[in-house]
Amino acid sequence: MDLEIKDKLFIVCGATSGLGKGVADALLKDGAKVIAVARDNKKLNDLSNEFPGQVEELKGDITQPDTIQQLFKKLGNRYLNGILVNAGGPPAKSFLETELTDWDDAYLKILKWKVNLTKIFLPIFQKQKYGRFVFIESESVKQPIRNLVLSTSLRSAVLGFVKTLSQEVSGTGITLNILAPGFHDTPAAQRLFVKRAEIEGISVEDAKRSYESEIPVNRMGDTSEFGMLGAWLLSPHSGYITGQTITVDGGSVKGMFG
Known part of the structure; x- marks a missing residue:
């Protein structure tokens, strides 16, 4: 299937590892251009070498405000087609194992930076009258996973703001969707x-x-399978889907609306 993304520009956060790498690879194999954000210089270089002329590197921690500002400056006045919003999660802990500082840290690492990034890049999409946000969260927002209380709680807040915003901007050419992966x-x-x-x-x-x-x-799950779905959601073909949380979990969520 032709995703119609050849030479189109995307931002991929966490582009050099795991599910983010899966989506970056899928975009690049279909001819897209990618601003790849990651913390590991060597892995960024490897990605650039694998897809010559298609990758722009930005080394940094995307959960930090300075990195988000650097990303905004790097984009400049160029047309942006979509953003994969993705970063690592908090440590695995039960509720009884957590301290209040763990909750403060989880808020910063899971929720606050995504609100910040969305507020900064949404006006670009509004000006263009087009744009795709795809967030990678977790199947735990639909069915809690043991020892992931921090992730489950704060990622559920992400669902709340993404769903609400998708309705606020509906009909403007902008879509926001969430991928909720199970075990990959x-x-x-x-x-x-x-x-x-x-x-x-x-x-x-x-x-x-x-x-x-x-x-x-x-x-x-295989990251390449996940990557193809992520790339499709970032493509023009997904325009009738917005405000959705799509579980990619091999059937693990037992609920009727999983």
């Missing part, structure tokens, strides 16, 4: 494998297999 074979999932291994006194590999056995399709 990524570094981010590793923290849960380690946590279960500690709790149950098993190896990390056994903990991973335990998680896999709970997924109806009997395997972890």
Whole structure:
């Protein structure tokens, strides 16, 4: 399928690892241009070398205001087609293990920076009368996952503001959607494998297999599969979808509206 994104410009946050890399790869393979934001210089260079002439690098922590401002300046007056809003999550903890400082930190790392980024880039899309926001959150917003109380709580707040904003800007050519991934074979999932291994006194590999056995399709998700869906949501073809939270979890969420 031709996504009609050749030579079109996108921003991908967390572009060099995990699910963000999956989406970046899908965009680039379809001929798009990408401003790739990540903290690892070597991985940014590797991505640029893999797709010569298609990648602009920005090294920094996207959850920090300075990096968001650098990104805004890097874009300049160019036409922007879409943004993948994505960064790592907080540590795996139960509610009883958390301190108030954990909640403050989770607010900064999960919610505040996304509000800031959206407020800065939304006027660009409004001026263009076109734009795509795609947020990567977690299946835990539909069905809580043990030891992810910080992630579940703050990501649910992201759903609230994205859904509300999607209605405020509906009919303007701007869409906002959320991808809620289940377990994929990524570094981010590793923290849960380690946590279960500690709790149950098993190896990390056994903990991973335990998680896999709970997924109806009997395997972890693949980042390339996820990436294709993310790229499609960022493309012109997704214009009739907005304000949605789409679960990508191998059937793990049991609810009727999962």
